[in-house]
Amino acid sequence: MSHVGSPRPGVIGAGTGLPPATGLAPATPPRAEPGPFRAFWNRLTARRSAIVGLVIVVALILMAVFADWIAPYDPIATDWGAIRSSPDWAHPFGTDEVGHDVLSRIVFGARASLGAGLTSVALAVALGLPFGLIAGYAGGILDMLIMRLTDALLAIPFLILAIALAAFLGPSLTNAMVAIGLSATSTFVRLTRAQVQAVAAEEFIEAARAVGNPPWRIALRHILPNIVPAILVQATLTIAAAIIAEASLSFLGLGQQPPEPSWGSMLNVAKNFLEQAPWMAIWPGASIFLAVLAFNLLGDGLRDALDPRQRT
Amino acid sequence: RAQTAQAQTLRFGLMEDPDALDPTLARTFTSRMVFAAMCDKLVDIGPDLKPVPQLATSWSLSEDEKTLTMTLRPGVLFHDGEKLDAAAAKYSIERHLKLPGSQRRGEIAPIDRVEVVDDLTFKIVLKTPFAPLMAQFTDRAGMMVSPKAAERLGDKFSTAPVCAGPFKFVERVPQDRIVLERFDDYWNKDAIHLKRIEFRPIPDGTVRLTNLRAGQLDLLERLTPTDLPQVTRDPKLKVGSTIELGFQSIVFNPNKAGSAVADPRVRAAFDLAIDRNALNQVVFSGEFLPGNQWVSPKHPAYVKEYPIGKRDVAKAKALLAEAGVTKPVINLTVYANNEAPQVGQVIQAMTREAGFDVKLQATDFTTALDAADKGTFEAYLYSWSGRPDPDGNTFSFLACKTPLNYARYCDPEADAALGAERATVDPNQRAQAWKRLADRVMADRPLIYLFHRKLFWAYTTKLTGFTPYPDGLVRFNGLKLN
Amino acid sequence: MRPEPADRYPLLSVRNLSKHYPLRTWWGGKGAVFKAVRDVSFDIRPGETLGLVGESGSGKSTIGRAVTMLNPPSAGTVAFEGADLAKLTGPEMRRMRARIQMVFQDPYAALNPRMSIGDYVAEPFRLHRPGMARFERRDEVEGLLARVGLDPRFARRYPHQFSGGQRQRICIARAIALKPSFIVADEPIAALDVSIQAQVVNLLQDLQDELGISYLFISHDLRMVRYLCQRVAVLWHGRIVEMAEADALYDDPRHPYTRRLLAAVPVPNPVAERARLAGAALMPPADPDAWGALVEVAPGHWVAGGHHS
Amino acid sequence: MLRFLVQRLALAVPTLVIASMIIFTLQQLLPGDTATALSGEERDPEVIAFIRQKYHLDQPLPVRYALWAGGVLRGDLGESIRLQKPVLDLVVEKLPVTLELACLAMLVALVIGVPMGILSAVKRGTAADTLANGIALWGLSVPNFWLGILMILLFSVHLGWLPASGYVSPFESLSENLRSMAMPAFVLGNAIAAVMMRHTRAAMLGVLGSDYVRTARAKGVSPLRLVLRHALPNAAIPIITLGALEFGQLLSGAVLTEQVFSVPGFGKLMVDAVFNRDYATVQGVVICTATTYVLLNLAADLLAAFVNPKLRRA
């Protein structure tokens, strides 16, 4: 079936990088190729800041997942004897206004806060990516429609949208996530579209058309993988924003419902006891900072690691 | 000179932005703060909750309790220079009754007509005897507006309200400030020392307090009890307080399909599971007054036969077992403000020990109201600002098909008691009626009453002459800034 | 293996091809049109290489993309094996792409950076031979990589791991996967280092010898064009001004622009080059619109006639 | 140019229409209505019915939208039910305050973010870069309401330098106005500064690595001039575009800041309106912010075009 005639030895030699004429070079066989993921991983871990980010993110996620084992107390168990007591051996991070152990709430709060960040961003990406892809690649009337809709959504102030959505869906963490996610969607549509348009202008897309790829395959197989890094970076930035947004919605009573903890709502309550019980604010504040920092470091690292020009 | 003028401006931090500054249309508690400075009432409320003369100097009730004759203070002027006479009083009361959208109509609905007797005397004729009437006149229903201004402005009266109080309206920037200025022809002008009042709505309690501490305010209302230590520690600040007329309660909705709270035994168990003192301690540093009725235990109308019960978890469990429910899940709606969720959390923790599983639902005010109206809630942490007459704390909540009866409570015996309470001003007869009402309500528990707030004001030591009143309003007479 | 190419029937026949680009103003409004290619006609015979030379912006790439319908022409016809490409439907054209292939100028840009080269070379099979089994495909890909002189074990590598010359060979491997009869090579060596250019040119030449592929070879390297192409067309401002057998064109350029172009090519011989430079007086550029239709001045040697000369 | 403006403005119309429809529909989905919210403690059924009828709350959705849209076309944004004032008046009253706040915040963001971005790009990979990034992330991760309260405590309560609240119009006293706006503007600008910093850094890195900067260095240009004259103008376009987007977000992001500092601006109006189901006000506010957003983006595009000589001359 193969149409290839017997290749010339010289031509073969050219490809292997072996000198055809002398046998002098050490005949190094090509090293075992690292798979794409392995290569990506090597690039990622080659950066110290990315490792720091990754370690913190993983630690936070583990903390959220294994909160039941890590937290010294039930985060919603109240201790009437210890209302707003300052940090001591029994409660290393102190207790809050109804006698919850702050440390346990920080540990469990990671679920809500990281969850808010990750879920809302996942939603925004899940919605924004396909629409952005369609708008950017199909163009024409579809693009026009999607972009007008996106513009309209962007033009509505985020908080109004979020408040209205949260109020409509009923205040709960899940719904706050949905609201934050929906509000962030238009940014992703825009970003995806811009990225798609940039990638679609690349020559390899033309090359893909030249071998007869149908449009849907170009969009999914050729464009999509190339816009993922930009989306990922934006996503990690948005996670940070979403954690803060959850805090803001908590401020308005639309976030995590009491007594379940989230860092944002803890911070929100803590502001009423700023001088009496500063520890109520310090820990959730530090946790948010740590998470934001970690996600951003990781995001920067991912961007670099996904850049094919970066060598391992 | 500018210094002293500045010094005599009282900056008063309010908890929310008042609504329409029209005594007929106003509906928020906060608006009453402003009216207290701007609009005098026919009668004021005394420290013992009895009416005392203000615009009306004397009054008498006919034998059948259906005609009230009032005599006005002579020489009182509205801010626009108009005279306050019987005709003006008649106009104001009729306006309360007839203006479309009037919020006062319900308060004085039994009034049939108002008749002018002479220049300063008028008669109010009732359809039926109505005991709370005088109490209503101590509030917005008793506020007199200038007929000329009211005619001219119609339902836009609130843009430039004209009353007969110590301070007259200057300007209002929504959500920023309301400015009043001393009315130089005020009938009691010697008691007024302040030159201007600036009301500044600052919803967040912490922010309100920091503003006071930073010298941006001279006086603020509704200080959070947990902030008390901060204020008492500060030598530049003082605190005033009084127990409110209203109540904090949990309203149950027995009509909610499939809800455990339909069974009175479950409601009783819930009640028994709550330790009101502990609740008070935890959330309010013990400053509030635990309660179990529509008025506080210190109120003259408190039904002494029903004192506050002790927490009894065992009995609560037994009741639940009797009702045949295990671990009932109860959704408790609370406002998403600073303290309601805290109260909810404590209740949640307390009732858990008795086997309840309370789920908190913190929502905004409008959503909560909507759920209450539509009957989609299950339990609702509800607060009522209170009225001078106990009728204002009961009738609309417990009588059949009344607007605030979120519990959909409808009991013939209770209705009869409420009818009796309204029908006479005689203290003994009314006390009996309250007892009859309590017999039913304490058993049925459509609401369980939790506590009565203490209202705190914080103010600079520069402010003198401040006296707390039980209706939670500030009397500006005698206030002085040094 | 293949029937001897029948000279009389051109494989590709381009007639009166024009391409106009709408000019956009900076705010996106519509402006005039820019006539990038004007009324171009040529044939390519089976197994033949036609060189297309001309200055930057003269429309070379535009023609390349027009004949492959990647950027269809505004006017004119492109007949491939007798079929008018413009009349084909989308799916029909996609099927046709198995026979017409393209190699691009910049091998850095033409490869999808996130696709392993094995997948990249296998893509034509996936698209045009859907029934092919995985192992068959793998064998084919390995054969192709070997054919263009790459170690088949490299299939799992990604483009950035290859040098420019290797990349261009990957592109060529994909282009020849389905044994096309025609390849448009748009400046395939321009981005390559001198030492690598030879590798690619040799490969193209070998493939033609073996598979009888026809090329449209676009380049501005006039020496390489002469080396590789049987016939050469000179493009100037969107028009063909001269077209002839390669030797005829280089040895006896008729059109002033062709002469100007050839005179500017440096010679890698110090003595000759210095002499050339000393003697070179570049002819001033002439008015491109002053030249009319092609006239056959010698057998197979066509030159645009001058209106004024 | 004129045609371009007209075209762009024409494109804005559907955006505004869709935005208003989205928010209109969304509001109707909210539980509770104005009448409920406004019937007061007494909740007199007659009052509720009266309000319903007065504000057409009893009409079907499309009718009400048509009524509203008709009003807008006549320049009437309706009346705030809660504040009983024409929405237009409210907007005219509040928008300038928030605009001032947003402008000052943007100024803060630019003054902090751009130099810091430049610094960290120029000193890329050094401790200064790390520090600048850390500060930026700190700015991103501190909620507005939180920073606001801390600042009040420090600067108003303990140091007594700045007023904790109390907006003073600039026409009354410019210095007092600036004093009252200093903290809110800083708090609001702080978060944006971080975003500006990171984007300035990215843009500057791109430009600093460009060939023409190398050319400039090869000419012997001093480092300061290199950054200010050669690099910055060319990095300006993304900063401008982003600035406009962020500015639009500032208008609504001001909500919490305004609440903490009791600034009588748009944000408070908006949140109160949503919570009180003051439909006309929400609609009016959204139309205004959306229009501002659209105009800002247009202005940014024009500015970017102006900065870019390739476009300026065309």
Next chain:
Amino acid sequence: MTESSPKTLLDVRDLGVAFDSEVGAVHAVNGVSYALREGETLGIVGESGSGKSVHVLAMLGLIPRPPGRVTGGEVLFAGRDLLALPERALRKVRGGQIGFVFQDPMSSLNPGMTVAAQIIEPLRIHLGLDGRAARARAKDLLDLVRIPNAAARLDQYPHEFSGGQRQRVMIAIGLSCRPKLLIADEATTALDVTVQAEIIGLVQELKREIGMAIIWITHDLGVVAGIADTVQVMYAGRILERGPVDDVFRDPRSAYTLGLLRSLPDLSRGRAGRRRLHQIEGAPPDMRHPPPGDPFAVRNAYATPRCLAERPPLAQAPGAAPGHLVAAWYDLPARLAAEGVSR
């Protein structure tokens, strides 16, 4: 090794440049030494990535730092070591005594500044010219590089010029302060042959006028042949061969130089007589781990075992013209003769 005559303008000694990356340093330039006389034109050719650009940039402190850094050596320009000069003094040299012309004329001009502003800049920095005088001089410079209607075009932006014209502007900037040395890094690579021919003609003329030395970096052997006095072949950060241009083209002593020359199509006998092109197999070494010996050895059919093990010094090629240096252990003419090939 390097000849230092009194007329020496530039003396590069053992220059080394490395780029740090998180996975190890890339040794881009390794021990490059050569000298340039006043008025001499040096053509540099070599594999892409062989360090041609980097080493000239390093001389003037223009490599981006980090990641780049000079690992050693001296660059004596008119007697002063440029590498040891403080930045401030170095700025005086850049654009003043040494002019630069970079490869890509579009990206090398600031798109946001007028052409006048860009030409005036070095005039102001190095000659202290300002205002009217500077403008007049800028116009003269544009005239000098034969841009028609120069006065009118001063206030235009780069994008309003064609590619060839932009490169002329770059040359105007490079020549603005009458430098003693002009460094042209692939100054014509991006241009059409016809435009390239014009630019080369122009530079030749200007060189006669100004009398500067030139370092001309290019891939095009034809260009080097035409303008260079001396040619230098670089590979993997080293000089493999260097000598008078005629001698090197006629008698290359490095296998790499030979490979380059052979890979060009020979058209002297027409298409019919063409031979298969010679191709240099393999790829350049990984510069993170430069090979210990001759870097070209693994691709070199003539390499000896010693080439792999030990680095050959750059030394006078035996039997070649004086100044024709090569770094090789093997004797190329002898090997070629043995194969029966003659050139």
